[in-house]
Amino acid sequence: MIKKQFFEIVLVLLASSSIFSLELKLVLFQQRRVNRESLKLLNKLQTSSIQQCLPHRKNFLLPQKSVNPHQYQKGHALAVLHEMLQQIFNLFRANIPLDGWEESHKEKFLIELHQQLEYLEALIGLEAEQKSGTLGSENLRLQVKMYFRRILDYLEYQEYSSCAWTIVQVEINRCLLFVFRLTGKLSTQGTDS
């Protein structure tokens, strides 16, 4: 149940982050949609499995402060976005048995992530051609990598138990909400410039 919900949310988030179009209106529309969806999720989360897994909680230290979307230029934000999606892709593409996750859900998720990454790479490629302003984004990418390293280490340590995966799902959800904020910021910047 949660798993399915999780994927739906993730898909919505992904779909929304594909908007680098110049339409702020659309982004706001998507934002509302996401808010609604995440509320739905929060309601669904009150299930037994989450409660069982509470003792396994861990703070993965999402680098949201150091990767503050309001501080950075478009190039930096894009780099963070790309790195996050890339790492989520890596996390789920590995042939680790995902307890209780339907293969089709996982597949759909990976398809979306991949498509998103392709677009982002095209966009970053374009940006990089236009201006060599990716300086400083390297450290941001590192922060994201370290964050996902912590998640991977945690999973390994917990031997990929179903509770560990549940905790990671919740964390990824959090991470995607952050991604969404970043997207929102990007979209406004996109329309400004």
Added chain:
Amino acid sequence: MLALLGAMALVLVAGAPWVLPAAAGGTNLESPRDVEVYIVDDSFILKWNRGSESLSNVTFSVDYQIPEMDDWTELPGCQYITSTQCDFSSLQLNVYDELKLRIRAEKGNNTSPWYEVDSFIPFHKAQIGPPEVHLEAEDKAIIINISPPGTKDGVMWAMDSSSFIYNLVIWKNSSPAEERTETVYPTDKIYKLSPETTYCLKVKARLRMQRKVGLYSPVYCINTTVENKLPPPENIQIDGNNQNYILKWDYKYENLTFQAQWLHAYLKKIPGKHADKWKQIPDCENVKTTQCVFPQSVFSRGIYFIRVQASNGNSTSLWSEEKKFDTEIQTIILPPVINLKPVNDSLRVYIGAPKESENKSVDEDYPLIYEIIFWENTSNIQNKIVEKKTDFTFRNLKPLTVYCVRARALIHYEKWNKSSGFSDTVCEKTKPGNTSKTLLIIAVICAVLLSIPVVVYVVKVVLRCVKYVFFPSSKPPSAVDECFSEHLLKNLLLSTSAEQIERCFIIENTNAIAAVEETNDVDEDYKKYNSQTSQDSGNYSNEEDNSGSGISEELLLQETL
């Protein structure tokens, strides 16, 4: 003098290890020089030069420090090294964290001062090593399978293994000068080769986003096979219409059957073989035509690869080139809707989403570009512009002229180009422009100028009326005037009682009489009445020119009372 002394001291200090090693019993060991860290994939190597060449039995030791540590720790693999390099790959490091190293020379109980290496982040310093390549030959293609750089359990690229892209250089063994370069996926195919030819190639990995370029692999060579009797289908194309996709290809011969397969594109990013992951497209099995049609629902949103194979019953061709296919790109873009609004000498253009945008349009997800064709209604010259914004303005247009606009949406994304049909043509007349505006201003000024005399005249008239009412200029007849006292006049102006109105009435008549008097010479009494009441005498005298001369004073008097 001081400087000289200082210089001498420096010479002494610097020269000490060479001059006095034996004499001082080796107390002054020199730190190693030219210390460098080399990281390729997961191998970490530290290299340095001896501070003093002549010394024997000198060993070197290295310490390291990471941010969590308060103190320096011995670097495993780099203690009491007799050579000038050591390998510290065994250290389980966080490659994204800063690392500090220091090294010193040791001999017996003597040690040199520490030489500290500038701190660095291993991931930044690391060089991408050569990838491992596995090749398989076809007649006109080579199937390539690349393992990402580093070891399987390596830490350095663990988080980046699916981000690698590979640059490949391939040449015919017989003519090494003619190189061809390509960017390939970990599992990919190199096409357009000649059969029965030896090809050589080398590959390097690249992290595009990090701008890291790896080292070339060794050169691999392979012979392509004998040409297959049946060539693979060519020019694979896929188009979408409302509900279906149409897959088309070209083939030299007739009376063959074809089949088409698809693969998730994301698999290409994942190292490893995916040959068994290709799936049949439902309605494209054993088709006898060079096209097949299948419902769009076969593919959910995403990127795919498609390949086609020909067969004549006995033998099959090899697979065609793999066609990358993005469902979004295949979606038909509907023409935009245009709105025009004239503003001053400009036309403001609003480009809206198509009306049927509910119907799975791409607009939501793609940055569309608009090609706008713009012309003056009466002329044939069309201007074409490309705009990213959906709201912009054509400036400096002729006033009161009809301009027409039509537009279409384009998608520019990597190799794909897709456009919508043109929108309906919308025409709009510009507003009166600047020139007529100045005319208008002139007109207004003229009007103002012209109206001044009129206004002056009107004011004059009004003033005259006011004056006439409150300060009558016309003087009563001289005879009347004699009795005109100021006191009476004040009364008349200030008090408005009924009595006086009644008197007025009388005065009307007396006026008339007064007029008569002028001609008939009346008594003093009449004059008195007259003067009591009349300031409007002038008016009335006019009205009643020929009022009866025979009206008696008595009668008048009675009426007043």
